[in-house]
Amino acid sequence: MVLKQKKEIKKEDSSIVIKKLEDFGTALVKEIQNSQPPTFEIPLRTKSNVFFDEKLNYLVLGDKKEKRTFLSAAQAKKFMQTIAIANKCKKFLKENSHTSIRGLFYQLKFSLGDDLDEELFSEQSESNPLIEDLEVSLNVKREDLNLNTDRKGVVAGNMVLKDTFGGEETIIDCSKQGRSGWMIPSDVDNGMEIVSLEADYVLVVEKDAMWQRLNEDKFWKKENCILITPKGQASRGCRRLIKKLSELNLPVYIFTDCDAWGWYIYWTIKTGSMNLAYIANSIATPQAKFVGVTMRDIKDYDFLKNLTINAKEVDLKRAEEMLSYDWIKRYVQWVEELKIVLKTKKKLEQDALQGPSLSFVGKYLKEKIEQKKFLP
Amino acid sequence: MALDIFKNFKEHSIAEFFRKNKQMLGFSGKIRSLTTIVHEYVTNSLDACEEAQILPEIDVQILEEGEFYKVIVKDNGPGIPRKHLGKALGQMLAGTKFHRYIQQRGQQGIGAAGCTLFAQLTTGKPIFVISNYENQTIKCNISIDVRTNRPIISNEIIEENKDGSHGLYIEGIFGDVKYDKSSQSPYEYIKRTALSNPHLTISILEPSGQRTTFSRSTDRIPPKPQEVLPHPLGLTIADLFEMAHNQKEHSTLKAFLLNSFQRISAQKVEEIQKLTNGTVSGIRFVDLLKDPAQLTWEEAEALIKAFSNIKWIAPSSDCLRPIGAQRIQSSLANILSPDFIVVSERPSKIYKGGIPFLVEAALAWGGKAGRLLQNSEVTYDVIRYANSAPLLFDSYACAISQAVKEIDWKRYQIKDIEHSPLTIFVNFVSVHVPYISTGKQAISPEEEIYQEIKYALMDCARKLQSYISGVNREKEIQSRKNVILRYVSQVSHDLAELSDIAKAEEIEKKLKEHVESKYLTKLLAE
Incomplete structure (x- = not known):
């Protein structure tokens, strides 16, 4: 027997994630206002930073972290892209809409300006790892960001x-x-x-x-x-x-x-x-x-x-x-x-x-x- | 022996002499011949102005007339007095240059008279001259009697020089020549002459109608050359032969040798005598009491061999006449307007165990430096001089070209020299330039010379390197800043929405200031 019932959307869960995203942005804006280089940290996801935890009995990330600052030419673009993903996901959560990581990529594939021959994202391979960056640094799963993966099983x-x-x-x-x-x-x-x-x-x-x-x-x-x-x-x-x-x-x-x-x-x-x-x-x-x-x-x-x-x-x-x-x-x-x-x-x-x-x-x-x- | 002809010079027609020695005289190709003509006239003008301490102004015009070319060279020199006019322009090998031994510009070719002969042989026409000398203006046609090597002057008009102006105007019509704006053209010759003579203003009108003026960058005339007797080691057989035949003061070879050269003492004459008394193998007998005018080619050769077997006191090096670092700097800046110039300043050195020489090297980078190719790409340019006279031909064999090739320019941040706006300037200064061939367009790569050129260029290259890497760093910092700046707007917009605590414009303004100040600090830290 399948029951169908209209009900108001619950926002409890997503509001926690939205708060995390906002805090992330706020911290950076405050750094900018205080003339400090806007910087965030991401736990490293490389093999060298993965360990088996004897107590928990599963693989966990080590303590190694990577700093990403906007004021470095090598990191500026990724910094901007990560923020763009965070902001877009906040929108999805507010609207309670879901998309795939490919859908997110298309939402963010646009030119940075008429006079610039550059797009915010031009390949999905650029956005995928940044989604993972965001998951790990905010300690949320992509599903919590309203990003679906393929169903299987x-x-x-x-x-x-x-x-x-x-x-x-x-x-x-x-x-x-x-x-x-x-x-x-x-x-x-x-x-x-x-x-x-x-x-x-x-x-x-x-x-x-x-x-x-x-x-x-x-x-x-x-x-x-x-x-x-x-x-x-x-x-x-x-x-x-x-x-x-x-x-x-x-x-x-x-x-x-x-x-x-x-x-x-x-x-x-x-x-x-x-x-x-x-x-x-x-x-x-x-x-x-x-x-x-x-x-x-x-x-x-x-x-x-x-x-x-x-x-x-x-x-x-x-x-x-x-x-x-x-x-x-x-x-x-x-x-x-x-x-x-x-x-x-x-x-x-x-x-x-x-x-x-x-x-x-x-x-x-x-x-x-x-x-x-x-x-x- | 190409110069054997000198021996029986008087019995042969000078026309034949000319044909046999075209190569040596700089008339070996159509383009080269035209450059040689311009060279002979311009050199004479420069020498004359220098002698009279006049700031030279020279105008060169090359006009196409059917299959012939008309060349007009006009200067503001002292002019030539009537009694010398015929000899200067209508008599081959008059020997006028040899009263000044030191660093003559006109070491190549056979002077203006050679051009007269060339015009005569290729078009049959005399040259036309106007000489404003003191209070006389002489206008005439000049040609050469090829049998007697005497000038033929015709249509002569002598007027009073009313306005007191001075200078020489030469107009000749030449065949078997071709104008071509290559790196060996009269244009290039004139540009390079301007580069090595910063006190010169020179203009050229090309057959295309294009007129270019290279203006002087200094009003300082180089001092009059000191007259110094030649050193025996600096002589060629031809030099000695000609000197002996053109002097009148001395009636014996012995006296001629004692008085015409530096470092030849009575003791040295005795040594020469011992070496030329017929007992030394490979050196024939020379009677030192004979009349120098009777000296044969073979005897001159024997004397030169004897000189090379004697230990000499080195020639004095104060007869070297470099252009000077200041002057090179100012003329490179004036003509190439480059972004960076470096000029070497090195003491004189000695080659072949006694001949002093000096290398002046300079590098000019950016601006109009380098050479423009047909496809409008820029490549590096090597401009070679011997005693400030441009060397345009036979570059492959020249010590200067070889030294340039041997340097690993990449080590000095010049990553792709083939596409670099780089002018490499080298002036070889010596009382005796060891030319490779009779064309006198390439300096023999003697070990000491080659090494010295290399060291001088490396001195310059090191300074250029630090300039280029400074520029590169600055560019890199600028470009890194620009990379970041292009992302400021987007990131500010997103941060404003994400945080909800500030406006995008406020974040953007603050972030921009932040980026600017960080990279300004970096630049200043350099």
């Missing part, structure tokens, strides 16, 4: 959400989305509220095809779980939803291929990524566990030994790389798993579990979760 399960959007409230029941599931939006925080949730755990499966298989088999109904597919690498919205569900005390299990790409998807969800280390606190789920597929599964499921395929160079390289990361090599199980891959030079796809019968994968997952056969 689908969910089904006993979960009801209230979506306040375009001046309307919509109730979404994720158990009533048929064969297609509910597509996860880019922003699952602003104007999005989980009204009810009845599940024992969250299962994230790498591939859409596998999600469809499990959905057809009514796996989430039988097992009482929230079934999510990020459709490959998880988008920001998808990662944020997983994190939110984890914060509601649901265990999170990840089910991917046993190969470089699959491992990468898992670790990104669990510890965050280098690129997005600055928002890891809102998108990393350190409690997530790896349910499969693993090379050790071959011991328990004999048929799998005939279904391995040759590992590619990138898989082996990735395995070696993972063995060098402190936050991975502290887990004996992962070291063993990766060593098997390196030794046998084989890999396993989650689709192989459909070998004996199409629905075997459900049996496999049920067994592994019941027996708690996870990799940490």
Whole structure:
């Protein structure tokens, strides 16, 4: 049942962000009025400033910061562009309108003056990193600035959400989305509220095809779980939803291929990524566990030994790389798993579990979760 | 031996002499011939004015007349008295230059009489002259009797010089010449002459009708050249041969040698005698008691060889006549109006173990410096002088060109010399200029000479470098400031909207002041 109800737009959340933006501008104007060079700081987002936090168990930004001042010829343009983005986002928030980062780029692609052969922005590649600069220096997510990212990822399960959007409230029941599931939006925080949730755990499966298989088999109904597919690498919205569900005390299990790409998807969800280390606190789920597929599964499921395929160079390289990361090599199980891959030079796809019968994968997952056969 | 002809000079027609020695006399190409003609006349005018201590004013006109060219040169010199007029313009190798040994301008070519002969040989026409000398005005045609090498004067009119003006007017019609505004043209010759003679006002009318005047930048006439006897090491066979034949005072070679040169003492004459008594291999016998007028080419050659085997006291260096740093500076400024000039000031040096010389180098940057190419791009220009006389030809072999090429200009912030507004000025000053060939247009790259030119240019280049890097820094600071200023309006507008605490105009004004003062401070800190 879907309820529709007109209601006044809530401005509580966005007003905090607007205040942050205004404070940012005010500080700079005051510097100008006091004849000081207008300057702001941005935490560095380079690899050298990304660390694994042992307590938090995810990747975080270090303390290194970069100053950006308007009075330096090398930085003046970026300074101006960052301010322009901030001002534009303030407008979006005030109007409660949303756009993509590409839409923002087009809003700011204009000439700096009739007599100047220069545009404020001429390539989207100029505006994208500055949006990230703004996110990290104001400690907000781009979604908080009313900037959407591409939607990717689908969910089904006993979960009801209230979506306040375009001046309307919509109730979404994720158990009533048929064969297609509910597509996860880019922003699952602003104007999005989980009204009810009845599940024992969250299962994230790498591939859409596998999600469809499990959905057809009514796996989430039988097992009482929230079934999510990020459709490959998880988008920001998808990662944020997983994190939110984890914060509601649901265990999170990840089910991917046993190969470089699959491992990468898992670790990104669990510890965050280098690129997005600055928002890891809102998108990393350190409690997530790896349910499969693993090379050790071959011991328990004999048929799998005939279904391995040759590992590619990138898989082996990735395995070696993972063995060098402190936050991975502290887990004996992962070291063993990766060593098997390196030794046998084989890999396993989650689709192989459909070998004996199409629905075997459900049996496999049920067994592994019941027996708690996870990799940490 | 190109100069062998001197030996039997009198038995041969001077026309034949001329044809055989065209190259040496500077009449080797159509363009070069015309430049040589202008050079001969202008040089004579300059020398005459200097002698009479008159501020020179010279007007050169080149007019196209069918396949011929008419050249008119008019000066404000003292004029030439009637008794010398024929000899000066109608007799080859009259030797008039040799009474002054020091740094004659007219070391090249064969003087104005050579031009008369050239006109005669190419068009069959005499030259027309007007000489205002003291109270006489002489107008006449002059040509040369090619058999006897004697002047032929015709249509002579002598008038009273009523207004007391003085000067010489020469008009000649020449064939086998061509006007071309290249770097070897009469125009270029005149420009360069103006550059090395800041007291000269000279104008040129080109066949196109274009008239250009190079005005003097100083009223100070260089002092009269000191008459100093030549040093034996500075002589060529031809010099010695001609001197011997043109003197009348001495009846023996011995007396001639003792009295006509510096550093030749009785003791040195004895040494010469020992070397030329026929016992030294490679040096033939010379009778030092014979009449100098009877000296043969071979004997002159033997004497020159003997000179080179004797240890001499170095020639006095006070006979060197540089243009002077001040004068170079003022004429470069006057004619090129460059942004920056640097002139070297270095003491005289010695080459070949005894011959003093001096290098004056200068660099002019920006303004009209450099040379304009056909495509209106600018490239660097090397202007070479020997004793203030421009060298226009045979540049490839010249010590000056080689030194310029050898310098790593990039080290001095001249990143692309091929496209730089740079005039490189070098004057080689010496009582004896070691020319590479008989054309006397290139200085032999003797090690000491080549090195000295290089050092002088490097001195200048270092100063130019600091000028250019100063300018570059200033430009860079300006351009950095401008980069920021173009963003002020947009950023002020956005900051006003974003902060909501100030107006865009207020922020913009304050920010502009801020940028200006920061970069002003930077500039001042330089």
